[in-house]
Amino acid sequence: MEKKITGKESLELEKNISGKERRKQILELIRQSVVPLSGAKLGQLTGVSRQVVVQDIALLRTEGHEIISTARGYILPAEEKCVSRKFKVYHTDERMEEELDTIVDLGGAVQDVMVNHRTYGKVSAELQIRSRRDVQNFLEQIRSGKSMPLLRITSGYHFHTVNAESEEIMDEIEEALKAKGFLADVLPYEKEEL
Template sequence: MSIPGNQRREQILGTLSEAVSPLSGTALAEQAGVSRQVVVQDIALLRSQGWPIQSTNRGYVLERKTTRPSRLIKCHHSVEQTPEELNLIVDLGGHVEDVLVNHRVYGRLSCELGIASRRDVKAYMEAIRSGKSSPLMLITSGYHFHHVTADSEEVLDEIWQALSDAGFLAEKSDFEREAFGQ
Protein backbone atom coordinates (compact mmCIF):
# COMPACT_ATOMS: atom_id res chain seq x y z
CA MET A 1 0.00 0.00 0.00
CA SER A 2 1.51 3.31 -1.06
CA ILE A 3 1.29 6.48 0.98
CA PRO A 4 -0.38 9.64 -0.37
CA GLY A 5 1.81 11.99 -2.42
CA ASN A 6 2.04 14.82 0.11
CA GLN A 7 3.04 12.40 2.88
CA ARG A 8 5.61 10.81 0.58
CA ARG A 9 7.05 14.24 -0.28
CA GLU A 10 7.25 15.10 3.44
CA GLN A 11 9.08 11.80 3.97
CA ILE A 12 11.52 12.66 1.14
CA LEU A 13 12.17 16.10 2.69
CA GLY A 14 12.73 14.51 6.10
CA THR A 15 15.15 11.98 4.67
CA LEU A 16 17.08 14.65 2.73
CA SER A 17 17.25 16.96 5.76
CA GLU A 18 18.84 14.19 7.88
CA ALA A 19 21.21 12.96 5.16
CA VAL A 20 24.92 13.67 5.50
CA SER A 21 25.62 12.89 1.84
CA PRO A 22 23.63 12.94 -1.41
CA LEU A 23 20.88 10.34 -1.83
CA SER A 24 20.13 8.77 -5.18
CA GLY A 25 16.66 8.79 -6.67
CA THR A 26 16.73 4.99 -6.53
CA ALA A 27 17.48 4.99 -2.78
CA LEU A 28 14.68 7.50 -2.11
CA ALA A 29 12.31 5.45 -4.29
CA GLU A 30 13.08 2.21 -2.43
CA GLN A 31 12.49 3.90 0.92
CA ALA A 32 9.15 5.36 -0.25
CA GLY A 33 8.07 2.19 -2.06
CA VAL A 34 7.63 3.90 -5.44
CA SER A 35 9.51 4.08 -8.73
CA ARG A 36 12.48 6.38 -9.27
CA GLN A 37 10.39 8.33 -11.80
CA VAL A 38 7.82 9.12 -9.08
CA VAL A 39 10.65 10.46 -6.90
CA VAL A 40 11.90 12.62 -9.82
CA GLN A 41 8.38 14.07 -10.15
CA ASP A 42 8.15 14.59 -6.36
CA ILE A 43 11.49 16.42 -6.37
CA ALA A 44 10.23 18.67 -9.19
CA LEU A 45 7.08 19.45 -7.20
CA LEU A 46 9.09 20.20 -4.05
CA ARG A 47 11.38 22.51 -6.00
CA SER A 48 8.37 24.33 -7.45
CA GLN A 49 7.23 24.91 -3.86
CA GLY A 50 10.55 26.59 -3.10
CA TRP A 51 12.50 23.76 -1.46
CA PRO A 52 16.22 24.17 -2.29
CA ILE A 53 16.90 20.62 -3.50
CA GLN A 54 20.06 20.29 -5.57
CA SER A 55 21.01 17.48 -7.93
CA THR A 56 24.61 16.28 -7.82
CA ASN A 57 26.34 13.52 -9.73
CA ARG A 58 25.71 11.26 -6.70
CA GLY A 59 22.11 12.17 -5.90
CA TYR A 60 19.90 14.76 -4.29
CA VAL A 61 20.81 17.09 -1.43
CA LEU A 62 18.77 19.61 0.49
CA GLU A 63 20.74 22.84 0.31
CA ARG A 64 21.49 24.14 3.75
CA LYS A 65 22.68 27.55 4.70
CA THR A 66 26.06 26.79 6.11
CA THR A 67 27.69 28.47 9.03
CA ARG A 68 30.93 26.69 8.23
CA PRO A 69 33.74 28.89 6.97
CA SER A 70 34.09 28.85 3.20
CA ARG A 71 36.84 29.82 0.82
CA LEU A 72 37.04 30.11 -2.95
CA ILE A 73 40.27 28.45 -4.04
CA LYS A 74 41.74 28.64 -7.55
CA CYS A 75 43.59 25.53 -8.70
CA HIS A 76 45.46 24.34 -11.75
CA HIS A 77 46.48 20.77 -12.54
CA SER A 78 45.89 17.91 -14.96
CA VAL A 79 42.84 15.64 -14.97
CA GLU A 80 45.06 12.80 -13.73
CA GLN A 81 45.92 14.87 -10.64
CA THR A 82 42.25 15.49 -9.75
CA PRO A 83 41.96 12.62 -7.23
CA GLU A 84 45.13 13.79 -5.48
CA GLU A 85 43.76 17.35 -5.21
CA LEU A 86 40.33 16.26 -3.95
CA ASN A 87 41.69 13.66 -1.50
CA LEU A 88 44.10 16.23 -0.09
CA ILE A 89 41.15 18.53 0.67
CA VAL A 90 38.86 15.91 2.23
CA ASP A 91 41.69 14.26 4.19
CA LEU A 92 42.26 17.58 5.95
CA GLY A 93 38.56 17.93 6.78
CA GLY A 94 37.39 20.08 3.88
CA HIS A 95 34.26 19.67 1.79
CA VAL A 96 34.48 20.48 -1.92
CA GLU A 97 31.13 22.13 -2.53
CA ASP A 98 31.49 22.80 -6.26
CA VAL A 99 33.74 23.31 -9.21
CA LEU A 100 33.57 26.42 -11.34
CA VAL A 101 35.43 27.94 -14.23
CA ASN A 102 35.57 31.50 -15.46
CA HIS A 103 35.65 31.21 -19.25
CA ARG A 104 36.37 34.30 -21.36
CA VAL A 105 33.60 33.44 -23.85
CA TYR A 106 31.06 31.39 -21.87
CA GLY A 107 31.41 33.26 -18.59
CA ARG A 108 31.13 31.59 -15.21
CA LEU A 109 30.13 27.92 -15.33
CA SER A 110 29.72 25.79 -12.21
CA CYS A 111 28.58 22.42 -10.99
CA GLU A 112 27.69 21.25 -7.48
CA LEU A 113 29.98 18.45 -6.27
CA GLY A 114 29.34 17.89 -2.55
CA ILE A 115 32.55 15.89 -2.07
CA ALA A 116 33.32 15.25 1.59
CA SER A 117 35.17 11.90 1.70
CA ARG A 118 37.53 9.61 -0.21
CA ARG A 119 34.49 7.53 -1.13
CA ASP A 120 32.93 10.62 -2.73
CA VAL A 121 36.18 11.30 -4.62
CA LYS A 122 36.23 7.73 -5.91
CA ALA A 123 32.58 7.90 -7.05
CA TYR A 124 33.21 11.24 -8.78
CA MET A 125 36.28 9.95 -10.60
CA GLU A 126 34.44 6.78 -11.68
CA ALA A 127 31.63 8.94 -13.06
CA ILE A 128 34.13 11.09 -14.98
CA ARG A 129 35.98 8.06 -16.37
CA SER A 130 32.84 6.17 -17.37
CA GLY A 131 31.11 9.10 -19.06
CA LYS A 132 31.47 10.62 -22.47
CA SER A 133 31.94 14.08 -20.98
CA SER A 134 35.09 15.79 -19.82
CA PRO A 135 35.78 17.60 -16.56
CA LEU A 136 34.75 21.27 -16.59
CA MET A 137 38.34 22.38 -15.95
CA LEU A 138 39.39 21.25 -19.44
CA ILE A 139 37.67 24.20 -21.11
CA THR A 140 40.02 26.50 -19.21
CA SER A 141 43.24 24.49 -19.67
CA GLY A 142 43.08 23.00 -16.17
CA TYR A 143 42.32 26.24 -14.31
CA HIS A 144 39.29 25.99 -12.01
CA PHE A 145 37.88 27.08 -8.67
CA HIS A 146 36.37 25.23 -5.72
CA HIS A 147 34.28 26.57 -2.89
CA VAL A 148 35.71 24.62 0.04
CA THR A 149 34.09 24.57 3.48
CA ALA A 150 35.59 23.35 6.75
CA ASP A 151 34.97 23.47 10.48
CA SER A 152 37.31 26.43 10.98
CA GLU A 153 39.40 29.06 9.23
CA GLU A 154 42.48 27.25 10.55
CA VAL A 155 41.49 24.09 8.66
CA LEU A 156 40.96 26.17 5.51
CA ASP A 157 44.43 27.69 6.01
CA GLU A 158 45.89 24.17 6.33
CA ILE A 159 44.11 23.06 3.13
CA TRP A 160 45.33 26.15 1.28
CA GLN A 161 48.91 25.48 2.42
CA ALA A 162 48.74 21.79 1.44
CA LEU A 163 47.39 22.70 -2.02
CA SER A 164 50.18 25.24 -2.36
CA ASP A 165 52.83 22.71 -1.29
CA ALA A 166 51.44 20.22 -3.84
CA GLY A 167 51.67 22.85 -6.59
CA PHE A 168 47.91 22.96 -7.19
CA LEU A 169 47.20 26.60 -6.27
CA ALA A 170 46.90 29.22 -8.97
CA GLU A 171 47.04 32.98 -8.54
CA LYS A 172 43.73 34.80 -9.01
CA SER A 173 43.83 37.59 -11.58
CA ASP A 174 42.70 41.11 -10.71
CA PHE A 175 39.59 40.46 -12.83
CA GLU A 176 38.81 37.28 -10.87
CA ARG A 177 39.30 38.99 -7.52
CA GLU A 178 36.87 41.70 -8.61
CA ALA A 179 34.36 39.30 -10.23
CA PHE A 180 34.32 36.89 -7.27
CA GLY A 181 34.69 39.49 -4.55
CA GLN A 182 37.53 37.59 -2.88
Protein backbone atom coordinates in the same frame (compact mmCIF):
# COMPACT_ATOMS: atom_id res chain seq x y z
CA MET B 1 19.97 51.58 24.04
CA GLU B 2 19.94 50.49 20.39
CA LYS B 3 19.47 53.17 17.74
CA LYS B 4 16.54 52.60 15.39
CA ILE B 5 17.25 53.05 11.70
CA THR B 6 14.83 55.36 9.96
CA GLY B 7 13.35 54.62 6.54
CA LYS B 8 15.57 57.24 4.91
CA GLU B 9 18.72 55.87 6.58
CA SER B 10 17.70 52.35 5.57
CA LEU B 11 17.39 53.41 1.92
CA GLU B 12 20.84 55.02 2.08
CA LEU B 13 22.37 51.84 3.55
CA GLU B 14 20.62 49.67 0.94
CA LYS B 15 22.19 51.78 -1.82
CA ASN B 16 25.67 51.25 -0.38
CA ILE B 17 25.58 47.44 -0.44
CA SER B 18 24.39 45.14 -3.20
CA GLY B 19 21.69 42.57 -2.52
CA LYS B 20 24.17 39.77 -3.21
CA GLU B 21 26.64 41.17 -0.68
CA ARG B 22 23.88 41.73 1.89
CA ARG B 23 22.65 38.14 1.52
CA LYS B 24 26.22 36.91 1.95
CA GLN B 25 26.46 39.03 5.10
CA ILE B 26 23.11 37.74 6.44
CA LEU B 27 24.17 34.14 5.87
CA GLU B 28 27.48 34.75 7.65
CA LEU B 29 25.73 36.42 10.61
CA ILE B 30 23.40 33.43 11.00
CA ARG B 31 26.29 31.00 10.55
CA GLN B 32 28.40 32.66 13.27
CA SER B 33 25.60 33.20 15.78
CA VAL B 34 25.20 30.80 18.69
CA VAL B 35 21.56 31.91 19.15
CA PRO B 36 18.77 32.34 16.59
CA LEU B 37 18.71 35.77 14.92
CA SER B 38 15.37 37.46 14.28
CA GLY B 39 14.52 39.16 11.01
CA ALA B 40 14.40 42.49 12.85
CA LYS B 41 17.89 41.94 14.33
CA LEU B 42 19.32 40.89 10.96
CA GLY B 43 17.70 43.96 9.41
CA GLN B 44 19.25 46.18 12.05
CA LEU B 45 22.70 44.61 11.56
CA THR B 46 22.55 44.95 7.76
CA GLY B 47 20.71 48.26 7.58
CA VAL B 48 17.50 47.06 5.92
CA SER B 49 13.95 46.38 7.00
CA ARG B 50 12.72 43.06 8.36
CA GLN B 51 10.72 42.61 5.13
CA VAL B 52 13.90 42.87 3.04
CA VAL B 53 15.55 40.26 5.29
CA VAL B 54 12.57 37.91 4.77
CA GLN B 55 12.98 38.30 0.99
CA ASP B 56 16.75 37.74 1.27
CA ILE B 57 16.18 34.58 3.34
CA ALA B 58 13.83 33.28 0.63
CA LEU B 59 16.49 33.94 -2.03
CA LEU B 60 19.18 32.24 0.08
CA ARG B 61 16.92 29.20 0.41
CA THR B 62 16.52 29.03 -3.39
CA GLU B 63 20.34 28.95 -3.57
CA GLY B 64 20.27 25.79 -1.45
CA HIS B 65 20.95 27.13 2.05
CA GLU B 66 18.84 25.27 4.61
CA ILE B 67 17.90 28.24 6.77
CA ILE B 68 15.46 27.21 9.48
CA SER B 69 12.83 29.62 10.86
CA THR B 70 12.15 29.26 14.57
CA ALA B 71 9.97 31.27 16.95
CA ARG B 72 13.12 33.06 18.13
CA GLY B 73 14.75 33.65 14.74
CA TYR B 74 16.75 32.08 11.94
CA ILE B 75 19.31 29.29 12.38
CA LEU B 76 21.29 26.92 10.19
CA PRO B 77 21.57 23.16 10.58
CA ALA B 78 24.82 22.07 12.23
CA GLU B 79 26.44 21.05 8.93
CA GLU B 80 26.02 24.57 7.51
CA LYS B 81 27.79 26.16 10.47
CA CYS B 82 31.14 26.23 8.74
CA VAL B 83 33.51 28.53 6.93
CA SER B 84 33.86 28.72 3.16
CA ARG B 85 36.71 29.79 0.95
CA LYS B 86 37.20 29.86 -2.81
CA PHE B 87 40.46 28.58 -4.21
CA LYS B 88 41.75 29.04 -7.73
CA VAL B 89 43.62 25.89 -8.65
CA TYR B 90 45.41 24.39 -11.61
CA HIS B 91 46.18 20.77 -12.47
CA THR B 92 45.87 18.13 -15.15
CA ASP B 93 43.28 15.33 -15.21
CA GLU B 94 45.91 12.98 -13.76
CA ARG B 95 46.19 15.05 -10.55
CA MET B 96 42.44 15.52 -9.97
CA GLU B 97 42.26 12.71 -7.41
CA GLU B 98 45.29 14.01 -5.51
CA GLU B 99 43.80 17.51 -5.33
CA LEU B 100 40.39 16.32 -4.08
CA ASP B 101 41.91 13.82 -1.61
CA THR B 102 44.13 16.57 -0.20
CA ILE B 103 41.06 18.68 0.59
CA VAL B 104 38.85 15.95 2.09
CA ASP B 105 41.71 14.33 4.05
CA LEU B 106 42.21 17.61 5.92
CA GLY B 107 38.51 17.94 6.77
CA GLY B 108 37.28 20.03 3.85
CA ALA B 109 34.28 19.51 1.61
CA VAL B 110 34.41 20.54 -2.06
CA GLN B 111 31.08 22.25 -2.64
CA ASP B 112 31.46 23.07 -6.32
CA VAL B 113 33.69 23.64 -9.31
CA MET B 114 33.60 26.79 -11.44
CA VAL B 115 35.47 27.87 -14.54
CA ASN B 116 35.65 31.37 -15.91
CA HIS B 117 35.59 30.81 -19.67
CA ARG B 118 36.33 33.81 -21.90
CA THR B 119 33.55 32.90 -24.34
CA TYR B 120 30.94 31.06 -22.23
CA GLY B 121 31.44 33.07 -19.04
CA LYS B 122 31.12 31.42 -15.64
CA VAL B 123 30.21 27.75 -15.76
CA SER B 124 29.77 25.90 -12.47
CA ALA B 125 28.57 22.58 -11.11
CA GLU B 126 27.71 21.34 -7.63
CA LEU B 127 30.03 18.57 -6.40
CA GLN B 128 29.41 18.06 -2.66
CA ILE B 129 32.55 15.94 -2.24
CA ARG B 130 33.14 15.26 1.47
CA SER B 131 35.10 12.00 1.59
CA ARG B 132 37.43 9.73 -0.37
CA ARG B 133 34.38 7.65 -1.28
CA ASP B 134 32.80 10.77 -2.83
CA VAL B 135 36.07 11.41 -4.69
CA GLN B 136 36.03 7.87 -6.11
CA ASN B 137 32.36 8.13 -7.14
CA PHE B 138 33.07 11.43 -8.90
CA LEU B 139 36.11 10.00 -10.69
CA GLU B 140 34.14 6.93 -11.79
CA GLN B 141 31.58 9.20 -13.44
CA ILE B 142 34.33 11.11 -15.22
CA ARG B 143 36.17 7.94 -16.31
CA SER B 144 32.96 6.41 -17.66
CA GLY B 145 33.21 8.92 -20.49
CA LYS B 146 29.72 10.33 -19.93
CA SER B 147 31.21 13.76 -19.36
CA MET B 148 34.53 15.52 -19.08
CA PRO B 149 35.91 17.65 -16.25
CA LEU B 150 35.17 21.38 -16.55
CA LEU B 151 38.86 22.14 -16.07
CA ARG B 152 39.53 20.95 -19.63
CA ILE B 153 37.78 23.94 -21.18
CA THR B 154 40.10 26.34 -19.33
CA SER B 155 43.37 24.41 -19.73
CA GLY B 156 43.30 23.12 -16.15
CA TYR B 157 42.42 26.36 -14.33
CA HIS B 158 39.30 26.33 -12.15
CA PHE B 159 37.82 27.42 -8.81
CA HIS B 160 36.52 25.34 -5.93
CA THR B 161 34.35 26.53 -3.06
CA VAL B 162 35.57 24.58 -0.06
CA ASN B 163 33.78 24.32 3.31
CA ALA B 164 35.39 23.37 6.62
CA GLU B 165 34.56 23.53 10.32
CA SER B 166 37.10 26.26 11.13
CA GLU B 167 39.48 28.83 9.69
CA GLU B 168 42.37 26.76 11.04
CA ILE B 169 41.32 23.75 8.96
CA MET B 170 40.84 26.02 5.94
CA ASP B 171 44.35 27.44 6.42
CA GLU B 172 45.78 23.88 6.54
CA ILE B 173 43.97 23.05 3.29
CA GLU B 174 45.31 26.19 1.63
CA GLU B 175 48.86 25.44 2.76
CA ALA B 176 48.65 21.83 1.52
CA LEU B 177 47.29 22.91 -1.88
CA LYS B 178 50.07 25.48 -2.12
CA ALA B 179 52.79 22.98 -1.11
CA LYS B 180 51.60 20.53 -3.78
CA GLY B 181 51.57 23.22 -6.47
CA PHE B 182 47.79 23.31 -6.96
CA LEU B 183 47.11 26.96 -6.11
CA ALA B 184 47.07 29.38 -9.04
CA ASP B 185 47.40 33.15 -9.11
CA VAL B 186 44.11 35.01 -9.25
CA LEU B 187 43.96 37.42 -12.17
CA PRO B 188 42.65 40.97 -11.61
CA TYR B 189 39.36 40.30 -13.44
CA GLU B 190 38.80 37.19 -11.29
CA LYS B 191 39.02 39.01 -7.92
CA GLU B 192 35.20 39.11 -7.70
CA GLU B 193 35.20 35.28 -7.66
CA LEU B 194 36.86 35.18 -4.26
